[in-house]
Amino acid sequence: MTFKGAVKLTDAVKLKDKVAVVTGGASGIGRATALLFAREGAAVVVADLDGPGAASAARDIAEAGGRAVAVTADVSVEDDCARVVRAAVDTFGGLHVLFNNAGIIRRADALGTTVEEWDRVMAVNVRSVFLMCKHAVPAMTSGGSIVNTGSGWGLKGGGNALSYCASKAAVVNMTRALAIDHAKAGIRVNSVNPGDTDTPMLRDEARQLSEDWTAFAADAADRPMGRAGSPEEIARAVLFLACEDASFVTGSALVVDGGGLA
Template structure:
C-alpha cells in the first residue's frame, strides 16, 4: 500500500535537496507531483525522473516570491492532474550574516522567498483543495531558537512556524491540515552554500553540523519521510504542529 494513492501534490524548491527527495518520495507513494523551482531545468529533471519510474509529474519553473508564478503552479496541478491535495512549501534561501552586514535588499529577498512564498502559495492552493488536504511548510530549528550570523533566516523561519499555526486554525473546518517540518542541519546544497558564505572549510563546517546527540547531520530522505507523514492520512489528527527533525539538536 502507498501513503498518497491518487493524490496530487505540489513541491516547491523541488530541484534539489529536501524538495527533490520529497518529490521523488511522494511519487513513489502514489501521488502525481508538480515539481516547482526557480531552477527550471532542475525541476524538469525531477519530473522526468518521476515519469521514467512510471509516475506522473510536471516540472515548472517558478519564482514563488512572485504571485503570478504561484498561481501558475497551482493551475498546472489542477489542469494537468485534476485537483490538489498536498502542498509542500519548501523553497528557501539563506544569508549567513549579522544585521550589521545584511543589506535591506538581502533582508527583503530572504523574507520574500521564505515567507511571502508560503502566503502566496497557500492563497492560491487552498481554494483548489476542495475536498480538504494537507499543507506542510519547511521551517527550521532556527525558527524555534536563535542562531548566529543568520538574522534574516532565523526571522523568516520563525514567521513560517507561526504562520503555519495561524493557517491551521483558520482552515481546519475546511478539512485542511497545516503543519511545519523543522529540520536541523541537513546535507543539502544549501548547507554547503552556508559554508561558502561564511568562508569556512567544508570539512570543519560539516563536523560542526554533526555536533548533536545523534552525531551526524540529517539526509534529505530523512526529512522527506517526516514530510510524507505530515502530508498523509497517517497524520489525520495532526495540525498546527512544528515537527522537529534534527537528530536531537534542540534537545
Template sequence: MNAQLEGKVAIVTGGASGIGRATALLFAQEGARVVVADIDGPGAEATAAQIDAVRPGAALAVRADVSSPDDCRRVVESATGTFGGLHVLFNNAGIIRRTTALDLDVEEWDRVMAVNVRSVFLMCKYAVPAMTEGGSIVNTGSGWGLKGGGNALSYCASKAAVVNMTRALAIDHARAGIRVNSVNPGDTDTPMLRDEARQLGEDWTAFASDAADRPMGRAGTPEEIARAVLFLAGDASSYVTGSALVVDGGGLA
C-alpha cells in the first residue's frame, strides 16, 4: 500500500461500475475509507464488498439518486456519521444520451442535466461544509466538455457545465483549503461506452475501433482514469485547483 490517502474519508458517486468502481478500489488501496454511492444499489454493494474483502470495515455502500437533494445529503451524512469526517469527493455519476437536438426529448435533456450537472452542485453543497480539515473535490468532465461531439448534444452541454462549475467552485472554496478539479476522460472501456454503441445501433467491434482512433491507438481503461483522479485527490496535486485534466490518449491533441 502506497497510502497516498491514508486516514482520509472519500465519497465516490457512480461507484457501482466503470471509472467509479476502479477509483473506489484504488482509493481504498491507497488507505482511504470509501463511501460508494450509486443508484444501482447491488452494484454499489459489490464494490464495497470487494474493498471489505481486503480491508474489512473500510467501505460503505449507499444507494442514492444523486439528482435528489435528500439523497445527496444522506450520502454525506453517511460518510461523516460512519467514518467521522470527509476529505475527498469524487463526483463521477453520469449518463449519456446519443442524440441530436431534433431527436432529444425534453425529459431526456432534463434527466441528463439532473444526473450530470445538478448532482455535482448538490454533492458539493452538502460536502463542502463537512470538509472541516480542507479537502479535494474531483468532478468527472469529458473531452466533450472541452470541445463538441456529434449526436451527443445534452452530454456535451452537461460536461461543459461541469468543467466551468469546477472552476467556479475552485475560486469560491480555495481559502477554505478545498481544491476542486475536473478529470476529463476520452473514450474509456466502460459499460457506458458500450451503451453508447447500443444507443447508436452500431456494432461494438466497429464502435471500439472508432474509439481507438487517437494518437495512442486505443481507448482508455477505468484504472487509467482512476490513477488520474487519485493524483487530483491526493497531496501530490497540492497546488492544483480549478484545473481540467485531460486523460484521453492524445485525442484532443
C-alpha cells in the first residue's frame, strides 16, 4: 500500500479521532491495516513480537504525518496484552478499535503436529484474542469495535493444517460470543475471514510443505476470481467492520476470499 501524506482534517475519513490497536502489525494484513487505519484518521498502536517490524510500520505512519507508536509484545502473554492496551490509553487517551490479527500457522496433520506446536498455535491464535479483549473492553468506555482475524479454514476444513483450522474455528465462534456479551456496552465484535492472501505467512506455508512457490501460488489462485488476495484488500474489509459503516453489524463472519468458499 502507498501511504500518501498526512490526512487533512477536511477529508471524509472513517476513523477520525479514533484510537486503534493492531496486533500482528509488523507485516502482511496487519501492517496494511495499520497504514489504512492511520490514513483514515486513527492513532494506531502497532503491536507485534517483531519489534523492528512494528517500529518500521509506526515510523512509516509518523513520517507521513499520522500518529502511531510501536509496542513489542507477545500477545499470548497476559502482561504484554495489558501493556499494549495501556500504550493506547496512555499515549493517545483511549481505545476505540481493536484488530486482533496476530496469528501463526503450522502445516501438518494430527500425526505430524507436536503437542508443543499445537499449544503455540492455540496460544497465538486463540488465547491472544481472549486476552486482548479482556484488557481492551474495559478501556472502550464509549463503545468501540473489535475485529478478529479468522480464516476460510475457520468455516470449513483444510488439509494438513489441523491446529490452524481448529484455532480459527475457535476465533469465529468466540467472536459471536463476545458480540453477545458486549453489545449493551456499545461494542461490536466481528471476524474477517480471508482466503489465501499474498503475505509472508502464505510463503512460509509453501516452505513448511516443501512446495515450489510458483506451484503453491497457482494453487492459491484456484478460486472463482482466479487469484490470491492482497493484504490491502483484506485491510479494506477490516476498515468496514471497524468503522461506523458497519454500525449495525456484530457477531458476523465476513468472508473475503475471492469466492473460494462459494
